[in-house]
Amino acid sequence: MTIRVGVVTFPGSLDDHDARRAVRIAGAEPIALWHKDKNLQQVDAVVLPGGFSYGDYLRCGAISRFSPVMESVIEQAQAGLPVLGICNGFQILCESHLLPGALTRNDHLHFICRDQKLRIENTSTAWTSDFEPGQEITVPLKNGEGGFVADERTLDMLEAEGRVIARYLDLNPNGSRRDIAGISNAAGNVVGLMPHPEHAVEPLTGPTTEGLPFFTSILKRLVNA
């Protein structure tokens, strides 16, 4: 059976094409979803890609979160549909309150693009099961508003429940609290990640291919389900 992974295109999405490519390289069938369309076409999982949806003009992800497609994504994510938000997608997930906290302006105030080292902290989520516990990977990071913030109680709760799924190593590129690069919801089906694993799936165009397990994880889980 082919696993069908939907990739949403919002106006201003930029890495949607790349996310579809990563899904394809991982062995699943990418399905293009349109922001004005509530119908998720019965996909098995959804990726909210990177970019500057609606120009990121009010706050990153703030306008997209109200698009028709998000009504369905929010509803189905709450029912267990695996959803991965990358960069702008992570911001949309926080704005939608599917994930706690918020992403704020980088502490150095600049957009930053670099090859970023991460440690995978939790391999039991829908999107990280193909990693080794504690595995260190390098994938591109590129954002202007990637600093993860939440109040202390929320941060403690995320740590205690193992919901910090990836942490920055060597250098914290944006002032994220507790070096957090990605988190999950309590059920582990919704994951948000600031760095871009979809840009690390081919040796030719990425610094590594260490982003691929994010996409193969979902395949395994769905096939085994």
Add this chain to the structure above:
Amino acid sequence: MARVVVDVMLKPEILDPQGQAVQRALPRLGFDGITDVRQGKRFELELEGPVDEAALARIREAAESFLANTVIEDFTVRVEAEGEK
């Protein structure tokens, strides 16, 4: 036509890198005696109809659900007095 202003500021406990950058720069430019700077957003909304309680309630709702992210931001809504700039 009337103008309603929505001010949105980061909550005091949230780090404000932009405000801090401004604060650090001010003494270098020769402006002393400023102990803290916070940077936020100001929205000016022009309303078609009268600014009655109902209109203000709707704008408060828009601020709460949309203009501000209340996880990290506070907001205030006020009618701009005639002639105020």
Add this chain to the structure above:
Amino acid sequence: MARVVVDVMLKPEILDPQGQAVQRALPRLGFDGITDVRQGKRFELELEGPVDEAALARIREAAESFLANTVIEDFTVRVEAEGEK
């Protein structure tokens, strides 16, 4: 301690893509009757000393030369009244 607020807005004749994006989104979210939205910046400066004319003059200078880009932005400076938020 006193607070001075500097509001910085794009000049009216300058395109404001941010305000426009908000304005276009509002009706979709069910907020009608808003004919124009402009988005600007709000700076809250905490002063050590008293807010006398000299202090205000210095802040106006800082706004003119630093906080606002007067090629495209206008600004206003005002003392925040006690208790105002």
Add this chain to the structure above:
Amino acid sequence: MSLDTVKNALEHPDVEQPFAELGLKPDEYTRIREILGRRPTSSELAMYSVMWSEHCSYKSSKVHLRQFGDKMPENDAMLVGIGENAGVVDVGQGYAVTFKVESHNHPSYVEPYQGAATGIGGIVRDILAMGARPVAVMDPLRFGAAEHPDTRRVLPGVVAGIGGYGNCLGLPNIGGEIVFDPCYQGNPLVNALCVGVMKHEDIHLAQASGAGNLVILYGARTGGDGIGGVSVLASETFDADGPAKRPAVQVGDPFQEKLLIECTLELFREHLVAGIQDLGGAGLSCATSELASAGSGGMRVELDTVPLRDHTLSPEEILMSESQERMCAVVEPAHVARFMEICDKWDVIATVVGEVTEGDRLEIFWHGEQIVDVPPRTVAHEGPVYERPYARPQWQDTLQADAAERLPRPGTADELKAALLDLVASPNLADKSWVTDQYDRYVLGNTVLAQPEDSGMVRIDEETGLGVALATDGNGRFCKLDPYTGAQLALAEAYRNVATTGARPLAVTDCLNFGSPEDPAVMWQFAETTRGLADACQVLGTPVTGGNVSFYNQTGETAIHPTPVVGVLGVIDDVERRTPVGFAEEGQIILLLGD
């Protein structure tokens, strides 16, 4: 106040017109009167003045640029040459590539962020208008001394503007330059290059043909951006209160441009576009006159249908507005409904503003009254051409006599060490990642080479691995010493940078940044540079496919160094076989080629 109609111009022939304030010379104004057989209306005067400006008409450079055509090497790859928005070359496998470098120097000095941002926006629309999907950008930059306070104002804004616009558009930045030299202190150079890819059959041209076809303006609303100059006209047409303030600065909206790109590519895919032109400098004046001039018929435009952001704009100002993120398309009537549907899908405003007519005139109406009636070629393509006097400046000999041999050489180990440290620490040679880290180089997932490589390279076909490589180079100091050789060195360096990646250099674009063409010494530098570049292109077999001339780069009487920035495009059949810089593994043998 009164509208200056064609009828009015005939009835009141002796009105004094502010042509000089608009930058027209007396003989140019006389020529306009000859062409029209009457005085121009104020709208016509506005159009001629912008279109005959140095920037739009190339009136001082044309006679020299002809060499790029006259000396063009035999080259099968060239599909569209100089004269269109950008040149197009065949790169094989049915693909064509279009690329061009342009300047946005003066706006970037006034307002660094927006000036640089709209520079990227403008060149991207040029590439889009050819029918191509833009796939990468580059930014050759020149600033004053690194430690000068004004560089602190200009440089961070320029870099943030290029990043802010390019990152938000989703175009990888695959290279550029940052050069510091005091000669650029009051006049930084912000050049921007874009490259786009299409299939051969998708090439589109800027022409309006087929009477009855409709002219559609789409994208952003028109505001008063960048019309500082025409306010002279506005002040005459407005009442006592005077015109509202008109911004000299344009503000970019990269989100709108991203929508414009996706929308336009979808329009192309469905074959709905008969002719297309982006709106850049000179806005609607340029788009309508160029489309009509290049087509077979005439054009009629109802100017009052143009969607406005500012309702106080006069017709003259609407014609001149440089509001960003707009395009103008010529569409067959049968395709209009579908055209509008696609624009609606992308939330892009689209309006029919006119139609192609049988005649050969460009006619523009304002609420039913005719305000423009001109032969479009005289506006767009047959402007004035100058043979400006040029002469080798006397100081050239003194300059060349002051040779490098006269400089002290490091003699001892310590002196050598100090010299090396000086070099490493010099801003021109130091690591540039503090700039390049602010640019997204990964987006689109096809970037094979970017910083710190000497060339950028992008894959254009995922199946076959076909790709293109691009490098830009230029050295104002070499060109000042000897503009003929300096231009050739710039070309040779970019050519080598492309060749060493494994790509085959194919074609050239150039941005010629110079001082005032009215200065014979500058004009000599320009003449030598173009001659040098044309000769070298002939020898290397790489035609110049397009570019840009930027004159009047000077502070007071002092011109910048003559600075041609040369971009070379190469093709590589399989990007897997590219050669990066740097040693790949231990034990490899190092060879030095050349002497």
